[in-house]
Amino acid sequence: MRKTKLVIIGNGMAGVKCVEEIIALKPVTYEIVIYGNEPRPNYNRIMLSKVLQGEHSLQDIIINDWSWYDKHGIRLCAGQTVNRVDTRAKYIETESGKREAYDILILATGSSPFVPPIPGIDKERVMSFRTIDDCTRMSEYSKEYRKAAVIGGGLLGLEAARGLLHLGMEAVVVHNAPYIMNRQLDHKAAAMLQQELEGQGMSFLLAKNTQKITGRSQAQGLLFTDGSRLEAQVVVVAVGIRPNVDLARRSGITTNRAIVVDDYMRTSVPDIYAVGECAEHRGISYGLVAPLYEQGKVLARTLCGQETPEYKGSIPYSQLKVSGVDVFSAGEISGEGMQTAIQTLDGIRGTYKKVLMQAGKVRGAILFGDTAEGTALLGLVQRGADVVELAPREGAQDPAEMAAAALSDQETVCACNNVTKAAIMKAIQEDGLQTADQVKERTKASGSCGGCRPMVAALVKHTHNLKNNDGDSAILQTKKKTEMPVCSCTELGHAGLKEALNHILASREGLVGVLDHSPAGTRQMDLTPIMQKLNWGSEHGCAVCRPAIRYYLQVSGHTTNEQETMSGQHSAVEERTILVPVDCATEHFHEARIRWDDHTPLSSYARDVGGLAIQLRGRWKDTAMPSLVNIGVAPGPGSLVSALVQDIGLLASPAGWELYAGGHAEHPVKEGRLLGVAETEQQAALLSTACLQWYRQTAWYDEPLWAWAERLGFMAIRETLLDDQLQKELAAFQHDERGLTSESEGRLYRETPFVQGKA
Incomplete structure (x- = not known):
């Protein structure tokens, strides 16, 4: 059976990155042919300056050598320039007259240096x-x-x-x-x-x-x-640079400054796509590697027939080493209404930091000399975070290491090679890596532009310090050293705050007289004594920490032992008196939102989509969540509701229901991973409920479900939730907490056969 022929015009970083993603997803789907006008394999253009400066040779900056193309059955036509595309007959033609038919065509023609119209510009030298x-x-x-x-x-x-x-x-x-x-x-x-x-x-x-x-x-x-x-x-x-659009323009493909594409990198002509510096998305063409790689991933998933969130654009940023000097810049650094939130200068160390805000939100940042905080600041800019999250951390011995500690595990440290903090720390721990160079060899982090090297070095130091301090029994002090504070009112991070609250509630120490008896078996608690006990910097807290404390108090009433469970020693759910803050009724907590598709024509294996969705909505209505949770129920792959980009996605399948967790439709785009397969609606509801309850009990406040899944590790969560006993305990607890007193429903939770995992 003939394979679909995929032809790529352009052997640069964006086009080949897309090919790499296609090979990883569906390696035998396409017959792949690449045309490049340079007589060499794919190389890292970012590193040209390093070659010029004598730091690297040409071989050092080759991304994929000749053998890579042979290994994956890719025909590389190097040194051949394409000058025409016949979009009706579906073939391309090179300058030498060679024709190549295609089924699908990707334009990855990149850009050329902009040549200003200066008299004498065409002179020799x-x-x-x-x-x-x-x-x-x-x-x-x-x-x-x-x-x-x-x-x-x-x-x-x-x-x-x-x-x-x-x-x-x-x-x-x-x-x-x-x-x-x-x-x-x-x-x-x-x-x-x-x-x-x-x-x-x-x-x-x-x-x-x-x-x-x-x-x-x-x-x-x-x-x-x-x-x-x-x-x-x-x-x-x-x-500057100018997108290479002449080929597309001559071929009748819509162009502006670059080749106009939609959110799935489609051009105006069917079966022709564009990616990289030659593409213009929502009026913007990007010249930085990270956005181009994001585009390549979206296009690869589209061509492999997999559901994927659309590309919505990128926040421009640069984290580079300019002639040996570390420089970082992200977001907007000037403009109307822009104000300076933080500005520091250290003349002795030669470092400079400036963070800009607009209407109380972080909009841009500049770092010079020390860029270790760059990745963390980029996250704030991308989220449009409140400036309160910029609160300084007192007592920090090493700013670079503190920035590394504050970075969330799921944050991307090396955008060029898509390497996260968690991947770097895992490599350091498992392989005993001692230097940033060793990390580069093992993970490729800092192996391209080198801008993230300061953060990589800080992570090496941070990881080894964590290992050396494992014996520290002072929980609060350890958390102060390794976590970003919840807010400026405290030095505690979320883990430290949660553990401290559990300790206080368990001992009742210092809380005499602050508990008032209330009806319905609950007890109300004033937050002020707790804040005093924890040495809060503000008497009444702030808008950031108050909801977090209230949430942790609410979920502390019934809990499992997180550490024992994650290590495989499953214990029964402990029951405690539920403590509700006195003003909890007026506090808005995050909620679970459920969407389902009852319009798409149902397939032969259609399930009771509406029934399952209504069942889940009834169980999770008005239940406090750590962060907004989106639940999607879809009758099949072609549904209007994409199960793969929901926090919890349930997708009807021939085997019953596939349950996915950890998806995210907005930046950063994440695809949910398969948690398990359930044969019936009841089993699907059971596994969904267990997952959400485990998330409620172990997540930090304001931590999205996808970030929680990456922090705990998806496989660890999966193994935990597919344990028969714990799955039923979690679901039964949610049933009891919601006050659903139907004995038959409670028995259903406890007696439903547990859901089997499917690798």
């Missing part, structure tokens, strides 16, 4: 900095010439200038703005960077506009609009 061949030309020029000018004071221009210095040339950076890297930095950070680069031998001419490149046939220098001149025998132009 005037060049761009974009490819391996450009590096070779610069190296050859350095053997004969000494004076070079770089037009452009952005990241690429600075890296080119640093490479020229390494080659022994004099390098002058010419920039039309009043300070360098003006799109990523403010004036202060730019001045610090300029001072550092001048110390390395670089020179700068700022607020200069080039009128022409002088010389007859070869570059001799620059003439500026103010009449001044600069002698230069080599001129490197690095003022």
